[in-house]
Amino acid sequence: MNDIQFRSVKLEDLHRLKNIxxxxxENSTATFHINKISDDEMKKILFSEDNLYESFVIMDGNKIIGYVLLAPYSKREAFRISAEVTIYLDNNVTSKGIGYIALEFIEEVARKKGIRTLLSLICGENYKSVKLFEKAGFYKCAHMKNVGKKFDRILDLLIYEKELL
Incomplete structure (x- = not known):
């Protein structure tokens, strides 16, 4: 894990990223998706028509081990100074500091694009993500109770925020 690099997502990365x-x-509450998604749905997650938002593969050498992206927080124009951050890593490479490196990278991308505020929506029981985002300087700005249901469990949703001033 010494050679972590980033590059823009390409269409040929779709199946690897969809598998991640x-x-x-299927195995966690890190996402509130319950059913497998189609290739078209994955494309909508990864590719924005608005060049303000961008997705990157996370590489260890020449191996794709995850992705990180900036997405619109809302489609309303006034929110264009904010972006939602999403990170997914291959489940075999978590808890190794890669998520933190990815957050540092995507924050720099956001700053260069003029984005002022980053937001992350995290399941209340996703303690690893909470710890990661807090370590990176994000703070909890919202706690929505009992808003999701997955694996027959009622779930909270947390919103973490970081201002890039």
Whole structure:
């Protein structure tokens, strides 16, 4: 894990990134998707028509181990100074500091694009993500109770925020 690099997502990365995401759909509450998604749905997650938002693969050498992206927080124009951050790593490479490196990278991308505020929506029981975002300087700005249901459990949703001033 010494050679972490980033590059823009390409269409040929779709299946690898979808496989990474599918693991979390089927095995965790890191995403509130319950059913596997189609290639078209994954394309909508990864590719924005607005060049303000961008997705990157996370590489260890020449191996794709995850992705990080900036997405619109809302489609309303006034929110264009904010972006939602999403990170998914291959489940075999978590807890190794890669998520933190990815957050540092995507924050720099956001700053260069003029984005002022980053937001992350995190399941209340996703303690690893909470710890990661807090370590990176994000703070909890919202706690929505009992808003999701997955694996027959009622789930909270947390919103973490970081201002890039």
């Amino acid at each position: 995401y599918t693991y979390y759909i």
